Amino acid sequence: MTLNCSISKNVFLEALTALQNISNKRGTLAILSNILIETDDDNILLTATDLEVGLKIKIPAEIKNSGSLTLPSKKIFEIVRESGSDSINIEETENSWVIIHAGLSIYNLAGMPNDEFPEFPLFNEENFVTFEAHVFSNLIEKIIYSIASEQENNYVLTSVLFEKEKRENKSYIRMISSDGHRLSVMEKEISTDVDLLILGKMTLIPKKGIQEFKKFCENRDSVQVNFEEKQLIIKDDNAVMVIRLKQGEFPPYRAIIDSIQLNNKIKIDRLPFLESLKRINLFTEDIFHTIQLDIMEDKMILSSQNADIGNAKDEQSIIYHGEPLLLGFNCRFFIETLQVMEGDTIDAFINSNNSPCLLKSDFDEGFLSIIMPMQL
Structure with a gap:
């Protein structure tokens, strides 16, 4: 089947904006500069990944023909952003090309077959814990500035250490960052029971993942979070983000504080x-x-x-x-x-x-x- 659907411009643009930072990272795989578009009942699923962070967003659409393909993320974003029409129609033709109708404007855009696009990571639907989104926004805001740059030799310092703790029957979550010259620690008491969170011995979230985690929490009241052995999953009813966790030993920061x-x-x-x-x-x-x-x-x-x-x-x-x-x-x-x-x-x-x-x-x-x- 060849894809044919109509989408509200504003809804489409909001979703494409959220995907830009993930899909526009320069890499060796050309397909990673594309977003995957799939039909799903009366919705379309938009997916972007850089193999470290993956984001899938569901938005409502008028589905005329079901199908799937990938389109250049930046170019489809620019087309939708500059469009003066309230709706965008995408119709697949031959060899993964599409015709895009936006009001009186018509665009022919080359896509790529979806079979080259990486599989979205599988995850366990159980063990999700619901948090108020502002809890994570506040934690990240306080520690993001002192994460080491990607050029840092000690790659562990390009990550944030995430911890949970229970003291006197109160639950706390904590994020720690350091670039070797400074250290930031932010801890918040939460109403959620942290015993529900299953963490490994050391949970390290990469810098890119932390940046996208913060964006995911913006304009949301609550998020569901699940830590697995090698990945962190954040989701709500219409979107899911998977962040690949790093492996390593974070420096003993408590000794520095003490x-x-x-x-x-x-x-x-x-x-x-x-x-x-x-x-x-x-x-x-x-x-x-x-x-x-x-x-x-x-x-x-x-x-x-x-x-x-x-x-x-x-x-x-x-x-x-x-x-x-x-x-x-x-x-x-x-x-x-x-x-x-x-x-x-x-x-x-x-x-x-x-x-x-x-x-x-x-x-x-x-x-x-x-x-x-x-x-x-």
């Missing part, structure tokens, strides 16, 4: 500190963004220097009664951490001139960040 004594505390107003850091960052070297923090009783002086253009200095009022400290840090790391925090006042804990800095606040419950010092 090494910082929480008795040498500096209280800082978050927004004035953030604004000061942005000003000081104007004069840092591009690669390391090194700044100097000179901390004394109730005062902190921030300074930076660039060999080519000059230097900058800024002063902030703080609450501190410990020994004077002189440290170097990557300014960008502080900026990115403070941007995801929400409290008006933050607590910074620094033991000595060579110690990492632990940041947290009473308002940002469950969150902490550790930034390693730099040599001045």
